[in-house]
Amino acid sequence: MAEFSLSLNEDQLQLQKWIHDFAEDVVRPVAHEWDEREEFPWPVVQEAARNGLYGLDFVANAFADPTGLTFPVALEELFWGDAGIGLAIFGSSLAAAGIFGNGTPEQIGEWLPQCYGDADNVMLGAFCVSEPDAGSDVSSLRTRAVYDAATDEWVLNGTKAWITNGGIADVHVVVAAVDPALKGRGQASFVIPPGTAGLSQGQKYKKHGIRASHTAEVVLDDVRVPGRCLLGGKDKLDEKLARAREAGHSGARQPAMATFESTRPGVGAQALGIARAAYEYSLDYAKERKAFGRAIIENQSIAFMLADMAMEIDAARLLVWRAAWQSRNGGLHRGEGSMSKLKAGRVAVWSTERAIQILGGYGYTREYPVERWHRDAKIYDIFEGTEQIQQLVIARAISGLRIE
Ligand SMILES: Cc1cc2nc3c(=O)[nH]c(=O)nc-3n(C[C@H](O)[C@H](O)[C@H](O)COP(=O)(O)OP(=O)(O)OC[C@H]3O[C@@H](n4cnc5c(N)ncnc54)[C@H](O)[C@@H]3O)c2cc1C
Numbered sequence: 519m520a521e522f523s524l525s526l527n528e529d530q531l532q533l534q535k536w537i538h539d540f541a542e543d544v545v546r547p548v549a550h551e552w553d554e555r556e557e558f559p560w561p562v563v564q565e566a567a568r569n570g571l572y573g574l575d576f577v578a579n580a581f582a583d584p585t586g587l588t589f590p591v592a593l594e595e596l597f598w599g600d601a602g603i604g605l606a607i608f609g610s611s612l613a614a615a616g617i618f619g620n621g622t623p624e625q626i627g628e629w630l631p632q633c634y635g636d637a638d639n640v641m642l643g644a645f646c647v648s649e650p651d652a653g654s655d656v657s658s659l660r661t662r663a664v665y666d667a668a669t670d671e672w673v674l675n676g677t678k679a680w681i682t683n684g685g686i687a688d689v690h691v692v693v694a695a696v697d698p699a700l701k702g703r704g705q706a707s708f709v710i711p712p713g714t715a716g717l718s719q720g721q722k723y724k725k726h727g728i729r730a731s732h733t734a735e736v737v738l739d740d741v742r743v744p745g746r747c748l749l750g751g752k753d754k755l756d757e758k759l760a761r762a763r764e765a766g767h768s769g770a771r772q773p774a775m776a777t778f779e780s781t782r783p784g785v786g787a788q789a790l791g792i793a794r795a796a797y798e799y800s801l802d803y804a805k806e807r808k809a810f811g812r813a814i815i816e817n818q819s820i821a822f823m824l825a826d827m828a829m830e831i832d833a834a835r836l837l838v839w840r841a842a843w844q845s846r847n848g849g850l851h852r853g854e855g856s857m858s859k860l861k862a863g864r865v866a867v868w869s870t871e872r873a874i875q876i877l878g879g880y881g882y883t884r885e886y887p888v889e890r891w892h893r894d895a896k897i898y899d900i901f902e903g904t905e906q907i908q909q910l911v912i913a914r915a916i917s918g919l920r921i922e
Pocket of ligand 1: 681
């Protein structure tokens with residue numbers, strides 16, 4: 519077990535600087551442009567791939583860190599540069615995590631590299647759970663997967679909503695109901711290989727923020743995939759279904775509420791990057807901007823806002839680092855993953871709003887980045903489990919009761 523320490527080791531410090539430089543030199547200068555274009559920033563992702571930041575090796579190395587802190591440190595720096603572009607670079611990791619979490623070693627070996635490709639041929643992954651009528655309540659998925667024993671194929675039908683990289687990804691990991699009566703315990707994950715017939719992109723959403731990240735519907739119309747695309751394999755699924763039928767509905771859990779606990783600190787770290795960007799920018803601005811013959815920071819009302827921002831950001835980082843360390847060393851027991859994501863999302867929304875206040879009229883215009891950061895921050899109250907779902911996870915964990 520790694521010791522918990524607030525001092526980053528030499529490797530982590532180097533990585534932090536490397537990603538900070540990338541965020542400052544490559545990401546920030548084009549962030550406004552890609553936000554306005556609302557398009558996937560291919561050239562930036564390709565540059566990240568050449569640089570070694572986008573790719574399976576990077577993710578595997580970060581994941582191998584026994585302290586668990588490498589991921590949050592990396593994500594905070596990249597998202598400090600820009601959250602939309604950050605998600606374009608890290609969106610494939612959701613699919614990779616889905617494959618890594620559920621696949622056999624052979625499946626991991628086959629599909630994980632195809633979520634990233636290489637510097638000459640960048641590939642993308644998408645993780646498709648949410649549906650138009652099932653977001654927080656993922657136990658109610660309507661997408662069906664039916665086994666065709668004659669051909670040893672699975673046939674998938676349904677519509678997925680809000681999918682990061684949906685339709686432009688090479689590998690789509692789709693969660694579907696095999697036995698809908700069993701709710702969450704009757705579901706399985708499937709890899710839809712590149713170029714599979716029947717999978718298409720539905721509407722592309724026009725969003726409030728993180729507009730460089732591509733979010734779209736994914737339509738599955740009689741999509742046929744070979745049996746080996748069922749993650750974990752059929753024997754394991756059959757056993758799981760048999761156990762679930764035996765237990766009845768009493769043991770049903772909502773996966774969105776529990777299984778993502780260990781990835782939530784990373785999501786919190788992304789929000790932290792946005793919050794820190796807004797804090798640093800407004801601190802500098804407050805020292806420069808003059809009103810009534812003095813720098814605005816000389817007013818306590820402005821200086822105290824910045825003091826609170828510094829404190830809240832540090833508090834959120836402590837929760838993120840604690841949860842990241844715990845998820846690698848001894849587990850998360852009291853909803854600590856949810857606490858870290860909930861706090862960091864709220865701090866990002868609040869800090870970016872305060873930053874607009876500090877910049878006054880300029881903060882409200884697209885000439886300055888703080889209004890973009892505010893728009894970007896809001897997604898952290900919504901995706902990867904809304905604020906209320908995080909509260910539900912924490913409330914259940916601390917009470918031991920099935921709070922509804
Ligand atoms: C930009 C973006 C990217 C996304 N990327 C992906 C992706 O890559 N893959 C994917 O699968 N999904 C993705 N999502 C979907 C996202 O995870 C869902 O939007 C989210 O889980 C919320 O679901 P919903 O939108 O259906 O809201 P709902 O579940 O309908 O919730 C609406 C409101 O009701 C509240 N609520 C719901 N249930 C409860 C309850 N039991 N108690 C208290 N309050 C409750 C919620 O907190 C929320 O305030 C993305 C979403 C967005 C916006």
